[in-house]
Structure formats: C-alpha cells, structure tokens
Amino acid sequence: MRKVRLGAAILALAMSGALLSGTSWAHDVQEPSGFELVGHSPLHARGMNAALAVHDGYAYVGSRTDGQPQHRTPGILVVDVHNPSDPKVVHEIGRPDAAQLGETSRELRIWPQQDLLMVLNFGCSSAIHACVGGEAVEPRVTFFDISGENAVTPELVSTYRPSQEPHEFFLWVDPARPRERALLFQSTPTDSRTEPSMIVTDISDARDGDFTEIPWTARFAAGTFPNGEEEDRRLHSMGVSTDGRRTYLAFLGSGFLVLDTSEVAVGRPDPEITLVTPPENRLSWSNPGTHSAVKIPGKDMALTTDEVYGDSLDALGPHGCPWGWARTIDMSDETTPRLTAEYRVEQNHPEYCESDEGSDPANTLFTSYSSHNPTLTPNLAFVSWHSAGLEVIDISDPARPTRAGKFKPEPLPSVATEDPALSLGNDKVVMWSYPIIDDGLVYVVDIRNGLYILRYTGERAKQVSGIDFLEGNSNLGDALRFEPPTSN
Template sequence: MKSTRRTLLKLLGGTAAIGCTGTVSARGKPTKGRLRKLGHSLLEDPEGGYTEGDVRADGQYALTGSFFGTGGSFLVDISNPTDPSQVHRLPSSADVRNADVKFGRRDGLYYRTQEPNTDDAEFDGVEIIDYGYADGTPEDPTILGTLDAGSTHNLFPHPTEPYVYTTEHDGMGVFDVSDPTDTSFVGTFGPEADLHDIVVDPENDLAHLAFIGGGFDGYVIIDVSDPASPEVAGQFSYEGLPSYEDVPLGEEGFQNCHYANYDPARDIAVVGDEIGHGKPGGKHIFDIGWGDGSVSDPKPIGYTPSPNAEYQGDDPLELYDWTTHNHDIISKGSNSLLVDGAYHEGAVVWDISDPTDPAFTDRYATDDQADQAQGPGWLGEAPMAWGANYNAKRDLTVVSDMVTGVYVFKVTPGASKQGN
C-alpha cells in the first residue's frame, strides 16, 4: 500500500494534501522554486542507512555519515555534479553510528560524531578525519584526533576559528581544536538541557540551536562573537504552547524542537520539529529582525507541514513518514527557498519569500535505485531523505537519503513546477 502511495506521489509531482496552496500563495502571488536533479549515487551501500550530509565550501566534495552497522563516513567527489562518485568509505565499529559529518575550516579535515549502538560500545565522541591535512589522502584517510565528548549526535565546526561545537545533554559543548592531534574541552554553554543541533551563521556571529527537552524545548540563539565563550542572545520556549496532539492535523504545534537554520540574506530563521509517530512535525518561520521580532525576542510568523502530511501510525515501518527533517535556506535575489530532506517526502522545496506565507512548490522522491539498495529495513522503503545542504559557491544542493545515498540538485527560483 505504501509503495503504491509513494509511486503515485512521484508521478503527480507531489501534489499537496495539507498546508499547500499549489502554484499561488494565500496572498495571490505566484510561487517559485524548482528542483532539477543533476546526479545521484548509491555509493557503497552498506546495511544500516546513510545519515547527515555536508558540502565543502568550494563545492568540490560532499560527505555523508551512516547509522547502524559498519558504514562509517563517505567522501564524495561532486566536481562533476552529474556523476557524484565515492572517493572513500572509512568504516566504523558495528557498535557505533556516525549520525553527523562536517568539513572543518582547514583543508583536509572533517569531523564525524559517534553514538553507541550497543551498551558496551567503546568510542571517543567525535573523530577528526585527515583526508589531506597531514598524512591522510582523499583515497586513504586516517583518524588524526578525537574530541572527548561522549555520545554525540550532532556538531558544528566554527567556520573561521579553531573551535568545534557539540550537542550535549547540558548545553552546547565547546572544544579547542587548534591542534587536531591534541584537542581540549572548553566547557558547556547555554541552557542546561538536551541540545539536538547547531548551525552557525558566521556573518552575524550567531549560532542557531534546537533544544529538544531535558529542561528546555525550543529555539535558542547564541552569540559566538567570542567563539570560546558564547552567550545566549535570545530564545523561544515551547513550554505552555499547543503540541501537535492539541491541534488538527497540518496546523502549527510546538513540540520536539529538532533543527534550526538561518536565511543568509534576511533576518529570519526556520525551525523544524521532528515527531516520529502520530501527527507529524513541521517548520516554523521565525522573525529575528525582519519585522517586529529580534535576535533577543524571536517571533514565529509562519508555518508549514510537509506537503503530503498525514497521520503517522504506530507501525514501526511508518516511523517518521511525514515529519519534516533537516533543511537549508537558499537566497536568490528577492527569493528565499527552503529545501528540506523530508524523510518519506524526499527532497522538498517551499517558497518562503513571504515568510508569513510559505508555499510548497516542488518535490523529488529520492528513491533512485531503491530496488538495489540494502538500506535500513526498520524504516521501510525509500524515499527516506535525511537532510539538504546548499553550496553557494557552485549553486548546488546535496541531499542525503538513508536508503539510496547522495543526490545533487539545482534549486532554482523558476515558476512552481505544478504550474507547467
């Protein structure tokens, strides 16, 4: 049944069921945002599934991590975006997953997080991979150093200074990586709660944080102008607001704050909630200086669910079906486009040029070669897109799918696909 449903969605171009206005926004303006697939690779296809991706600043390489099994981390050559190719796979222990991977600010280094898959797993928290910094090469990488961060789901290297920020259960961890072979822990900052993800805006010296519980559920902005001693600049708490179970399907709830990212050209941010079962989470658009909001007082001004949002049942194979996930924001002239790795929706684009009126415009079901993929059987079939990462240097977007690997897209401000 699910296979038939997703095949139909792909053939129809992802016609929206909830929260979508097709080709015209609620204010009567034509919507923009098109996805054009340039290339795809299943990579080495280990069992267990791919995870987060990243794109190097020059747009020549991409990364993706892995979940269960010995998949490890993958360096992908995207110099020819129509033919992305695996350069290396650095396996990890079957007891450890690598949910997040990020390029460092120094050439030839990247970071991969470690979390246990078993109770007796041995791991360092974060590994620093040399693929051209010292003795390692792109084809033959080495593990150069570690961060003693314990179980770590996500991280973000400071874009200009030798520090790495990690997600901790008591705030944002800061590590000094001036010498990648001899790193040191600086401390934790921000709310003493369970931090889920971090994105740093280097132009404004702000880190955008999603706290998912453990004392605080909500969106936090931290000033990182002093990268070793960050300070909270503003926050928005979900406490006391309606959860998704409190509102009709497709309407705005506040629960399980999962991921926050910023518009590089305007003072807005997009914050996503992840709900595994029941009514799926969506995207909140925050005013952090665009209108009445500010960094010190972020205000939610827009909301959108995934385009085909429906109730997620209790069947394990329906886990995360229609919740949104990790996203990026692409600014092109007067247009802002939100692109998401939206799990079973695949890659999704919204026009958020009017942040009070986000409109779904296009999607691509990331299920290429799904019939050949081993994938994470516990999550059902492709598409199962994890995240989207935009590279401004080459105007490319890389989407990682847990089942089917890495995709390279061109996201353009052309007229909505459904208008053709």
C-alpha cells in the same frame, strides 16, 4: 498518531498570544518539480546512510548504523564527484577509524581552510539504528587530513573525546581568522539542570590534538503542555550566526530560544554564555518538537524544523501522523520570539491522518513524513523531508512560505539494511541530510537510496546556481556573503 497533540499545540499558541500570519499546505507531487537529476550514487545499495560533507570534488558520507558483518560497507564512503553526472565510490574509511561495533558515523563536516574532515561517532540504538552494544560506546570526533592525495584516502590526524555525548554540531569558522580558528557548537542532550546542554569546543589546534571545551547548561525547568505532558527539555541542535554572536537553540520539547555567545566568538577568556530569550518567553509547541533552528540570512527571522518518527516509536512519545513540519519565527525582539507561519506537506495535514492511506499501519508505523534538516538562502529553504523527499520553500516572505520545488526519487529495489524505524513501511524514500549546495548543484543524502546531485530549476534558480558553497550547519562559503558578519 498525534491528532490530539496537534490541537493542544495550537491551543497553547493561541493562549500565549502567538499569532500565525500564514499557514501553507503543500500537496504531495510524485514527479520532480523544480529539479533536474544530475547524478546519483546508490552507495553500494547499503542503506543506512547518514551525514554528508563535500569538498574539492569529493563527497564523504557517514553511516547511520554500525560495523556488524551483515552491514554492507558500513564505514565512511568517499565518493568522487568531479564529474557530478557520474559519482563513483572510490574508498571506504573503515576500522579502526570508523565502523566499530555499536558506533555510528553520524555527523560530518569539513574545515576547508585546513583540509580537515571531522566525523562525530557515537553509540547507536539496536531499536532504531540496527546496532549492537551502542550503550557502551564512548563518543569521539575524529579528524582526517584530506589534502592532496589524502582526499581519496583520508589520514587520521587526531581524536577528540568530548566530556559529554554530543548529538549534532555546528561548525563555526572565525571569519576574521578562517585558517587559524574554528569552534564546534555541540548539542549534548540531557534533561539535567546541572549537566551541560551544549559544549563549545575550540578545535583550532585539532591537528595537534589540543581541544578546549566551554560548557553551557540550560538551568530552566521544563514546562507543561496543556494536556499535562512535561516538555522534553533536551537540546537537539543549534544554528549559529555568521559572526558567532548568537546561537539559535532547538530543544525537542522546550522549543526555540536565542543564546548570546558573543564572548565565545571574540575569544574572551572564561567567556559567559547567557540566554537572550527568557525561558518563560520561549516558543514551544509539542513533544517531540523542534529538531533544527537556523537563521534566515539577512532577516530577523528563523526557520525551524521538527523531527517525528512513525507510530513504532509511540512508546517513547507521541510520534506518528501528522508528523512534523517547518515554521518561521520572528526574532526582531529576541527576548520574545513569535511564531509567524507554518509550512506543511500533504501528509502533515490532520485530514491526511483520517484517510485510508494516513491511517494504514503499513504507512504509519515505520514511515515518517517529517521535516528534518534545512539549508537556507535568503529566499529559499532546502529541507530534507524524510519520505516526502526534498522540499524547497520560498521564504522571500517568511509570513507566507510556499512551495518552490520538490524532488522525490524512485527508490532502489532493495538495500542491504533497511532503516528499522524509517524505511520498513510502504514508502521507501527517506531524505535525511542537510542539503549542500556546491558549485551551484544541490547534494543530498537519502538514508536508504544514496547520494543525489541535483540542479535546481525552480523559482529564483539563479540565486542557487551562483552559490559556490552553502550548508545549513556551518557558516562557510556563501553564508558570509548572504549575511556578512559584524565586526569583532
């Protein structure tokens, strides 16, 4: 449990002068609120589902585990969603292009102007991913043509092998040249001050197998929390502004900083990447802490999410109740970001940790009620929240975030492979992926229970129904409408 850590984090914020305008507590609800279930695919009840990509009537879903025989259809599943009320699995990308031993197809994205599906594969853990031999697996990003008939049976066209192992990536397509130029901003988690923490890779010539890397190294030292624990300074993820000039960093313990990537965005030779936020002004709160950081469209504000596992991972750090939640951050002065507000669900309240349910090992060892991946409109944040389900937060006033909707499905009776760290407990819902809004419908993947297609009916529903395409880890589609990029 992390009750002591919570107090330390609040004390640290108070000492730094970071004042919270508001803290919201959302009580858990069992019935869907603000959502209509349109369609569901259990994805062969395989369990261990991972990232999601959606394009032209098809959804593509990666796997959190590897290709061992006991894992059912462990490749990348292709789902026909032309009829959203009746999604059907129509193909599996398997070996050798996916589902190797020790390898997870963890991150997926699509460059629509090129009809290219890209998949980040890397070694996975025996302890938390049910994999074997992942330590010996070299990372690779595979690129598939999904034009025409290849949408159903994607054709491998090239493979990129990063110089460092990525964990997550943000796809940035140049708004000025969307058919010709795209970059992958990849987190490469390390506590080293000499090895890259992030690599920006030019994938413009991916079809020809030509890739150019631009590394950035976080050279600042890890800080120390009030309890004496050293910050985890590994970069977990990053969001990128629509114009590519700013990158918003999410370090697991070292927290939130803003990076100037304008020279990369404009394509300057030998570009410099520099911190806008001095390391001494970074905003941090705990280990494990920040998972994702994304800009709120149209505002000088960011939203961050945490990722905290159950107590089964306590040997790796202070996991468990009250897990992690979302925060809004004022970036009007990028050199000194300020915490504005927090948003938590019921299980993130310290009082829950003292309750019978919150202190029951069957509900805390292998379960997480943590925030995870966010997708934002100017006024709404759609956040996969592990066993709390899919949360929608009204962020029209970032200082006072409130619940606008929630979806928590009835779990499947059983699956082929349970998540060793996240679904062995009492709660069998594990919402995980970045939500994707496509043609007004919300697509989201649950690790255990499959693909859900939802219609949002809550507050500001018209803003969502009018969206052509939006995802939290690219600048595609309506992201450019919500925040038009500055001219290069």
